[in-house]
Amino acid sequence: MSSLAHNQKPQDLDIDAEIGHRLVEVKIGVVGLRSVRMGLFQLAYALAARPHSEGFLVLSDVAVTPERLNREWQHAASVLRPEMLNRLSLCIEDNGRFSGIPRNPDPETERVLSDVVAMERTHLGPHFARPDSSYVVTKILVYQWLTSDKPVTTGWLVRTSGFSYPTIAHVLKNLGSLIERASDRRVRLRWFPKEEFIRLLDRSNRARTSTRFADRSGEPRSPQSHVRRLEELHPPLLAIGGVLGAKHYFADLDIVGSPRLDLSIHCPRGHLDLDFIEKLDPALKRIEDPLEPANVVVHAVRHANALFTPREGGLFWADPVECLLDLYDAHLEAQAAEFLRALQNARPSTP
Numbered sequence: 001m002s003s004l005a006h007n008q009k010p011q012d013l014d015i016d017a018e019i020g021h022r023l024v025e026v027k028i029g030v031v032g033l034r035s036v037r038m039g040l041f042q043l044a045y046a047l048a049a050r051p052h053s054e055g056f057l058v059l060s061d062v063a064v065t066p067e068r069l070n071r072e073w074q075h076a077a078s079v080l081r082p083e084m085l086n087r088l089s090l091c092i093e094d095n096g097r098f099s100g101i102p103r104n105p106d107p108e109t110e111r112v113l114s115d116v117v118a119m120e121r122t123h124l125g126p127h128f129a130r131p132d133s134s135y136v137v138t139k140i141l142v143y144q145w146l147t148s149d150k151p152v153t154t155g156w157l158v159r160t161s162g163f164s165y166p167t168i169a170h171v172l173k174n175l176g177s178l179i180e181r182a183s184d185r186r187v188r189l190r191w192f193p194k195e196e197f198i199r200l201l202d203r204s205n206r207a208r209t210s211t212r213f214a215d216r217s218g219e220p221r222s223p224q225s226h227v228r229r230l231e232e233l234h235p236p237l238l239a240i241g242g243v244l245g246a247k248h249y250f251a252d253l254d255i256v257g258s259p260r261l262d263l264s265i266h267c268p269r270g271h272l273d274l275d276f277i278e279k280l281d282p283a284l285k286r287i288e289d290p291l292e293p294a295n296v297v298v299h300a301v302r303h304a305n306a307l308f309t310p311r312e313g314g315l316f317w318a319d320p321v322e323c324l325l326d327l328y329d330a331h332l333e334a335q336a337a338e339f340l341r342a343l344q345n346a347r348p349s350t351p
Contacts, residue, residue, distance in 0.1 A: 013046040017116045023047065023055045024113060026120040029131070030062045032162060033072050040076045040088070047087055056105065058113050060093040060121075064164065073101045093117055131302040133163050135207035137171040138200055141189050143307060143321045146343045151186035162268050162304030197340075204325050209302075211274060212294040217283035220295050223261035226280060230263075231314045235276040237266040239308045241299065241318030242326040246335070248311075249320050250342040255335050261296045262326040264318040266306035274298060299326065 010018040017024040023046050025039050036059065043055035059069075069090065077085055090101040091113060098110050105113060140160055144152060157168045172179050172187060180190040215221070221229075223244060230238065239245070242262025247253050265272065277284055277296070284296055301307075301322065308316035318326070320343055327336035 010046075013049060014042055015046050016120055018050075018053075019112050019116070021053045022109065022112055023050060023053050024058060024116045025056070026058045026060065026117055027062075028060045028117075028120060030059050030064060032164060033064060033068065036064065036069065036072050036090070037076070040072075040090070043088060044080055044084055047084055053087065055088045056091050056109070056113060057089070058091045058093055058098075058117060060117055062092060065166070066092070068164070068166075070101060131162075132203065132207035133161070133167050134171050134174065135200070135203045136161050136303050137163065137168060138175065139204075139321055140303060140307075141175075141187075142192055142197075142200065143319055145189040145192060146320060146347055149188065149348050151180070151182050151188040153186050157187075160303060160305040160307070162302075201325070201328055205329075208325065208329075209272065209300040210329065211272070211298045212287050212290075212292075213277060213284040213296040213298070214287045214292060215281070215283050215295045216285045220283070221281060223258040223295075226261050226296065227315075229280055230276075233276060233279055234314050237306065238276070239264040239266075239301075239306070239316035239318040239322075240311065241323045242297075242330065243332070243335070245318045245323035246320075246327060246339045248317050249323065250339055252342075253335055254338055255332070259332075260294055260330060262318075262323075262330070263296065263298045264301050264306075264308070264322050265298055266301045266308065268302055268304050272298075272300050297326075297329070299329075 010023075013023065015023055015025045017026075023043060025043050025046075027035050027039050030036060036057070039057040043057055047053060047055045062069075069092070073090055076088075080088070089103060089105065091098050091105055092100075093113070096114060098105050098113055137157060140157065144150070154165060154168055154172075157163075158165055161168065163171075175189075178190055178192065178196065179187050181187050227240060227244070240248075240262070241264045242260065243253070243255055243258040245262070247255075267273070277298075280296075287294060299318075299322070301318075306316075307319040307322075309319070311317050317323075324336055324339055324343070327333075327339060
């Protein structure tokens, strides 16, 4: 019976775990083949240093199809030595079950892999399901429609979203007549009617991972005070959204003050690092009740390009669509509708 109590993360190997003769590398939330390729070669290097070990690359919440994973395995097989390849396996974890390429793991190995995956998830903080490709790609298209309106290539959507060409093509097909295709194959939203926006809002409630914090001191600091402290801490990949972000893009937004601070953190690989909250304000404690008022809310931005805007004083501004979703999330429907109208009125027009 395996036990992680006897496992030490190997100091001389760039992998997640070494348990007996098994070397394990875990990738959670993979949306492209580059991470798979890097993981396989990480294990190959580790196996070279452990000639009597087996290597297992475990993919959990993977958004790459089995067909493409099989093709990637064949590419790896064409460059790795047979002796190395015979000790290497690619394993896909789905709800606790494992399937393997080129072979399935035995029951004992499954228990080992399950333990390592669980351990790696605790390091990631809040559990992330795989990103909702339809939501992410649609949100990016709405962002482009509101801020530029220039058609974009499928390659741009791949780089910005982090999803593959087949996934992008599937989402575009499902959007149907909302998509306008240029003669050079670039695409853009033709329009985005109210009912589609309501559908995007509904999907965002499930697709966006938001973590809420309330002040337990009885004397909560203002959002502006928290922002000044964040400028001193300067945590990476963090942007200001919500009311403060919306007022950056539309200064005449009809609201006095800010009921809470909305922050967006870029974590395309699913690693939500919230350690900065303790340094920001020790009185902030995580809350689970969605009806309890929050002082700070952190939203995970899952697309590959964060779409953040540099901000004077440090940090970033979240993109306008993210700010708009924050307003709806805070139940500021009137201000959200006003902000959306302002974005639509300022929208550039491309022939």
